[in-house]
Amino acid sequence: MEIKANLSLDLIADILSRLPVKHLLCLRCVSKLWRSLIGDPDFINLHLRHSLDSRTNHTLILKNTDLHTADLASLGPFAKLEHPLMSYNHGVEIQGSCNGLLCIRNIVEDMAIWNPSTRKYQVLPYLGSCKGYVCGFGHDPIADDYKVVKIIQLGGADGKPLESEVKVCSLKRNRWRKIQDIPCVSSFPVANGVFASGALHWILTQKLDLSEENTIVALDLATESFREVPQPECERMIYQLNVGVLGGCLCVVANHGDARVDLWVMKEYGVKESWTILFSLASEDVIGSLRFLKPLAYSSCGNQVLLEHDKINLFWYDLEKKKADDVWVPGMISYQRGSN
Numbered sequence: 216m217e218i219k220a221n222l223s224l225d226l227i228a229d230i231l232s233r234l235p236v237k238h239l240l241c242l243r244c245v246s247k248l249w250r251s252l253i254g255d256p257d258f259i260n261l262h263l264r265h266s267l268d269s270r271t272n273h274t275l276i277l278k279n280t281d282l283h284t285a286d287l288a289s290l291g292p293f294a295k296l297e298h299p300l301m302s303y304n305h306g307v308e309i310q311g312s313c314n315g316l317l318c319i320r321n322i323v324e325d326m327a328i329w330n331p332s333t334r335k336y337q338v339l340p341y342l343g344s345c346k347g348y349v350c351g352f353g354h355d356p357i358a359d360d361y362k363v364v365k366i367i368q369l370g371g372a373d374g375k376p377l378e379s380e381v382k383v384c385s386l387k388r389n390r391w392r393k394i395q396d397i398p399c400v401s402s403f404p405v406a407n408g409v410f411a412s413g414a415l416h417w418i419l420t421q422k423l424d425l426s427e428e429n430t431i432v433a434l435d436l437a438t439e440s441f442r443e444v445p446q447p448e449c450e451r452m453i454y455q456l457n458v459g460v461l462g463g464c465l466c467v468v469a470n471h472g473d474a475r476v477d478l479w480v481m482k483e484y485g486v487k488e489s490w491t492i493l494f495s496l497a498s499e500d501v502i503g504s505l506r507f508l509k510p511l512a513y514s515s516c517g518n519q520v521l522l523e524h525d526k527i528n529l530f531w532y533d534l535e536k537k538k539a540d541d542v543w544v545p546g547m548i549s550y551q552r553g554s555n
Contacts, residue, residue, distance in 0.1 A: 221523035228252060234270050236315070236332040263488045267463065270515045276317070276331065278309065284331060288515055290529070290542055299336040300325050310363070311352030313410050318363055328352075328361060328386055339363060339384050344389050349401045351408025351415035357437040361386040364408065364434060367401045377525055383439060394439045400430045402456075409458050411465040412484040413437060416444065416458045429456055429471055431467070447479040447490035449464075461510045463521065466493070468508055473498050476508050478520075493520070494532060500539050 231239060231253065239262070243250040243378070252258055260407045266272040273287040276296070283293040298307050300321040310318040310326070320326045324344045329336040347368035354361055367380045379400055384391045399419035408415035414433040431444040446456075447467060455470040467479040467490075476496050484490035496508070509523040521542075527543040 224248075224252065228258055228261060232258065232265045233269075236262075240333065270462075270513060270517065273512060274331075275511070275521075276309070276312075278307075282307070282331075286511055287521070296331050297328055298331075299334075299338070300327055310407055311410065311469065313361065314335050315354050316352075316361060318350065320350070326363065328363070337386060337389065340390055342382065342384075347400075348405050348415060349405055351410070351417070353408075353410030353436050354413075355385070355436040356413050358385075358387070360388075362436050364436075366397065366401065366417070378402075381434075386441070395441070397432070397441055399430070399432060406457060408434070409460045411460045411463065411467075416465060418456055418458055431456075431458060444481075444485065445487035445490075447481075447487075447492075449477070449479075457509070459510050461493075462513050462517075466510055468510070470508070478510060483545040494534060494537065496532070496539070 227249075231242065231249075234242075239253050243253050247419065262272075271288075274284050275290065276284045277293065282296040282298055284292040284296055285291050287418055298319060300307050300319055302321045302323050302325070307319040307321050310320050312318070315330060315332060315513045317329050317331060318326065318379040319329055325341065326339040327336045328339070342365065343364075345367050349366050351364040351366075352361070353364075354486040360441060362383055365382045367382070369378045369380055379397050380521050381394050381397060382391050383394055389426055402418045402420045403519050408417045410416075414435045416431060416433050416552045418429045419432045430444055433442050433444050434440070435442065442466070447469070449456075449467075449469045450471065454472045457470070459466045459468060461478075466485060467481075469477045469479060471477070474497070478493045478495070479490050479492045481490055507525045511519055511521040511523055511529075513550070514531065518535050522532055522539075524530060531537045531542060532539050
């Protein structure tokens with residue numbers, strides 16, 4: 216007896232939205248209808264929302280000489296990625312990641328927005344080589360557009376006032392344009408912006424004196440305006456402050472020299488009182504300096520945090536057991552990370 220089931224298109228979309236991207240790419244060959252459905256922007260947004268809400272379908276991208284990718288849950292096996300910005304030394308730097316897309320740059324300052332899963336990419340207009348800048352990459356939810364931001368330092372030497380020129384290139388317009396300047400420069404160590412709650416965030420300073428307190432500065436990608444983000448009530452003696460993103464929330468890594476590092480999470484964006492210490496690590500908890508610690512992602516069950524240490528090591532920190540376990544990544548002697 217033959218049984219036929221006529222599933223609604225909405226139900227099919229809901230089922231398919233739970234699958235990894237690599238499976239969806241194969242399923243495009245089932246029929247013209249499925250190919251059209253999987254490529255539809257509404258389905259792509261549905262798949263993205265489900266992946267973020269369920270903490271599934273996340274990948275980790277590591278870089279030594281080449282780029283490699285693996286599922287975040289298993290952290291292996293890693294597969295080599297062929298990026299679209301080939302140059303004479305073949306290397307690229309990851310400038311930022313957002314919703315499965317990477318912003319990459321090669322040694323001759325070519326930049327592109329690239330989807331490693333589908334292999335689709337868009338090369339940005341050439342802006343030229345410039346010294347002393349930081350980047351950022353994120354999503355404008357109002358215009359539904361992706362934007363790359365460059366903050367280029369103009370002043371600060373020989374007694375000149377600190378000033379930075381800011382340029383933005385959106386995926387839809389595909390051209391660079393200048394927006395409002397900002398009287399700040401990137402603090403040391405220089406780091407690219409992190410995307411959270413519709414804005415890019417940097418640690419910037421208004422003075423070159425390293426003893427001066429740094430500021431968390433946010434650029435709203437919808438309004439393209441800057442604002443200061445309130446900091447957590449850390450102890451005054453902090454040697455280094457870095458921003459990151461964890462589970463979609465803005466976070467801060469407060470380094471107290473080689474003695475201790477605190478990871479703060481802003482549970483309600485923009486509300487100073489919502490800053491909460493997720494955990495603290497002492498020097499005896501890890502091998503090496505505590506100054507170079509970066510949170511990457513929660514585990515699928517949410518009780519562990521994956522962290523990068525010294526740009527060459529990964530480890531899981533168990534929030535319940537308060538214990539760190541090293542992750543061995545075969546062949547990855549040193550790398551730069553990007554997560555999707």
